[in-house]
Amino acid sequence: MPATKCLAEVIEVKRLTHDVKEIAFKLIQPDHLNFKAGQYIAIEVTEMKDGRPRQNNRPYSIVSPPEEREVIRLCVNLVNSGPGSSYLHKLKVGEQVSFLQPFGYFVLKTEVPAPxxxxxxxxxxxxxxxxxxxxxxxxxxxxxxxxxxxxxxxxxxxxxxxxxxxxxxxxxxxxxxxxxxxxxxxxxxxxxxxxxxxxxxxxxxxxxxxxxxxxxxxxxxxxxxxxxxxxxxxxxxxxx
Ligand SMILES: Cc1cc2nc3c(=O)[nH]c(=O)nc-3n(C[C@H](O)[C@H](O)[C@H](O)COP(=O)(O)OP(=O)(O)OC[C@H]3O[C@@H](n4cnc5c(N)ncnc54)[C@H](O)[C@@H]3O)c2cc1C
CATH class of the missing domain: 3.40.50.80 (Nucleotide-binding domain of ferredoxin-NADP reductase (FNR) module)
Incomplete structure (x- = not known):
């Protein structure tokens, strides 16, 4: 099954350190997300390859908990002017972002309360x-x-x-x-x-x-x- 494409609007940008920002996205389409703690979304990013712009995806883990379904937050480190992190660091409140649905198997595995x-x-x-x-x-x-x-x-x-x-x-x-x-x-x-x-x-x-x-x-x-x-x-x- 093809991955679901989502659309969200930036509603808050917090500078956490000299190179880390937390960005909050309000879901537009769909209007909420069901995900497990630990999963990531794949953000659509344009990067230059052989002098030409190409659409690509970059994974970013959701830092907010799954109880918050209408607004999700990412926490992003700016890396070496890389296309993904630079794109996210330049985002301003009101801009829209496309990404693919939450993925991943780095999620809590045990049902019993173990340390x-x-x-x-x-x-x-x-x-x-x-x-x-x-x-x-x-x-x-x-x-x-x-x-x-x-x-x-x-x-x-x-x-x-x-x-x-x-x-x-x-x-x-x-x-x-x-x-x-x-x-x-x-x-x-x-x-x-x-x-x-x-x-x-x-x-x-x-x-x-x-x-x-x-x-x-x-x-x-x-x-x-x-x-x-x-x-x-x-x-x-x-x-x-
Ligand atoms: C499942 C998954 C979830 C991820 N979640 C997050 C997240 O929540 N927050 C986040 O900031 N990044 C996260 N990343 C890393 C992110 O996907 C990108 O790789 C990173 O933002 C660099 O992409 P870029 O396009 O800016 O630079 P690129 O040109 O793709 O990479 C530039 C170089 O930076 C290195 N690099 C990648 N990530 C980091 C980092 N965090 N610190 C130092 N060097 C790095 C790469 O190895 C590469 O050599 C995640 C990666 C995976 C696989």
Whole structure:
């Protein structure tokens, strides 16, 4: 079956950092979306190939939870003047965007409330935040631990939101760790892999969801298997 084409209007653009924006889209056609936390949409983008413009699609994970069906949000990192991220970063309120329906298998797998480890680097937080907000919304009573790796203080965002979620649900904990912080930084330092190597112990029926660069996913996956997680309990989405 061909993928459903959707149309939406930009209703809000938030600059989160020097190179990350959150963009909110109000659905026009259809007027709402049914999706699972962790899925992505494929945005139609024009890119130049051999000197000619060509239509292409770029995947972007939905950062908002599936409970919000009429407005969806993306969180996009501007990359090397790439066509997809540049297009999204230039969008203004009132402009319309075409994309293909939500896709993807990076979604919550277990029905039973087992402990979950989430690991994100950069905008890999997008599908993971959607899952965390969803899990807290449905009040599943399970331990949720998030390690999020960013580079330095100027790359921080969503910290207040995560702190508010941790306040609301005592079973949710998070640590944002900076790989290149300034000397003044009081929070966690180092890469997510170092945190997991030192601090993480797998619980019974532990599940893990990883999203970000391939290098991080490979390293964390190996580490988690060494800590006793079966391959089938480690789910991941590679952004690049
Ligand atoms: C399933 C899926 C979901 C995704 N969801 C998101 C999302 O929610 N937010 C988001 O910002 N990106 C996301 N991406 C990445 C996104 O699809 C594009 O690859 C990215 O925006 C670069 O596209 P571009 O056209 O701007 O540049 P391109 O010319 O296509 O890529 C330029 C270079 O940037 C590298 N790159 C791609 N993404 C990143 C990144 N995030 N950080 C650093 N380098 C990168 C690529 O490997 C490439 O070498 C997702 C990718 C996948 C596969």
């Amino acid at each position: 979950i480890l989430f690991v994100a680097t950069g905008t890999g937080i997008a599908p993971i935040l959607s899952m965390i907000v969803h899990l807290i919304h449905i009040n599943r009573q399970q331990e949720i631990l998030l390690y999020w790796g960013l580079r330095s203080e100027r790359d921080l965002y969503y910290q207040d939101l995560l702190a508010a979620l941790a306040e609301k649900d005592p079973l949710f904990r998070f640590e944002t760790t900076l790989s290149q912080p300034s000397a003044a930084w009081q929070g966690a330092r180092g890469r997510v892999t170092e945190k997991i190597a030192k601090a993480f112990e797998a619980g019974e029926n532990q599940e893990a969801y990883l999203c970000g660069s391939l290098a991080m996913i490979r390293e964390v996956r190996t580490m988690l298997m060494e800590k006793g997680l079966p391959k089938s309990a480690i789910h991941f989405e590679k952004f690049f």
